[in-house]
Amino acid sequence: MQCDKCKKNEASVHLTQIVDGKVLKVDLCKSCAGESGVQDTTGFSLADLLVGLGAADEMKKEGPGARCPVCGLTQADFKKTGRLGCATCWETFAPGLAPLLKAMHKGDHHIGKVPTRAAHTLVISEKIRQLSADLEKAVRAEKYEDAAVLRDQIREMETKLEAAGAAQKTA
């Protein structure tokens, strides 16, 4: 079996950790295991190690050219450090990150605190989504007067959203 980290040596250290009922597995050669500090069973979390391994592999599937349009981080950079470059990276590399997040966390979406400011823009975004659906219906029913009203409402909401400063996109 090949080492998951260097992809060169024969893996001799096989690790399994059960976190919240999910099984995480990594196979490493002796020297990579030493570097990762896996002998230290107390201070070692497989999830931390997986950040440097699996995620970068997943991200490769999006093509080697995957690069964050805002900060310029590439998947190779991520593989090196295990760290993302900016907020937009979370969108750029979203498909690759998804399985990783699933393996290391309890769930795949946030259900905790929401900043008030974001909550405000979330409400507006939701409203725009609703209005857009209504607009589509109105057009299909050929109710063009209604559609015009809806279109104006959407524009108004979009201006509000911009004014709120943060067009928080769904990552």
Added chain:
Amino acid sequence: MRPMKLDQLLKSTSEWVQSEGPQNRIVLSSRVRMARNLRQYAFPGWAKKAERQRALETMRPVVESLPEMAECFSELMDNIAAIDKQMLVERHLISREHAVKNVGSGVVVDAAGAISVMINEEDHLRIQAIRAGLQIKDAFKLIDRVDTELEGQLEYAFSPRLGYLTACPTNVGTGMRASAMVHLPGMVLSDQINQIIQAVNKLGLAVRGLYGEGTEALGNMFQVSNQTTLGEREADIIERLNKVVLQIIEHEESARLTVLEKKPKLIYDHVGRAYGILTNAHAVTSKEALNLLSLLRLGVDLELLPASVRSVVDELFVLAQPAHVQKFAERKLSAEERDILRADLIRGRLSVMPKPKIGVVPPPRDGPTE
């Protein structure tokens, strides 16, 4: 804000060391930290110097203007001497990672040493609250309030689906790491510590030695913390951690009783030796100090030493660490000189401590074990 000098902040040990928190026989402190980033700047580890600098200049005045920071220590990392950075680490006010930061990073700590904000660590903001004893919920309430105040003035990187966006995927979601520092000599002496670590791991929580590298857990001090941050509400994480810590307390208490009952001489020997060495030695390494102080603390809990000794011991846990000893000397010391000074400091502090009160050996439950 009223600025405070670092020496002023470090002059006395922080509030959480001095005050007696709930469950302080076993839990020394509770900490909750939140990782937060600004939307408009690249994360500190990836940002170019100028951008990191701009982010710092945006955040620092906002942090300083917090009501909690009415009196605070606020400084740029490049203006703090190496020894002082190390002291902040030993006080748990900044991370080891932050201590090596220079230009483009900063730190703000409130006067009581209860709230600290690291600016441009791995994330733009790492805000944390520390409370004495088992007060994870209180620490959370405090830092949650600070977070809400900051959020009013800073635009956080937040995604409705993934929550607070962080540099490392292990922190995304709540960005919260809650922990309790626990003293577990009973479980170490009875060889149950690895079992408990594994059991706690299965619950999605991590147990790590607080001091020392690798597997060694100096001073029998451990840190229990949540490992996951996505897919669970903050309050639920806190609740789960709190429950597990209460269970650990129960196990530790029963482990101590069992050892005392089955092998009282082992306890007497350990506490007696710790007493003998620390009150008489003239050179003590920090490793030896942490291990022996742990045994004195156990002696207090088992009523072999007066209760008043606990706060002295807890303070020494902080003061006996390398940078603190160094600072105390007010000059550069060699390792040997440090050990001598450490021994002097400990002897001085413990001079009023009476000898351990070794009572009549209670009859062992299952016949003699030795």
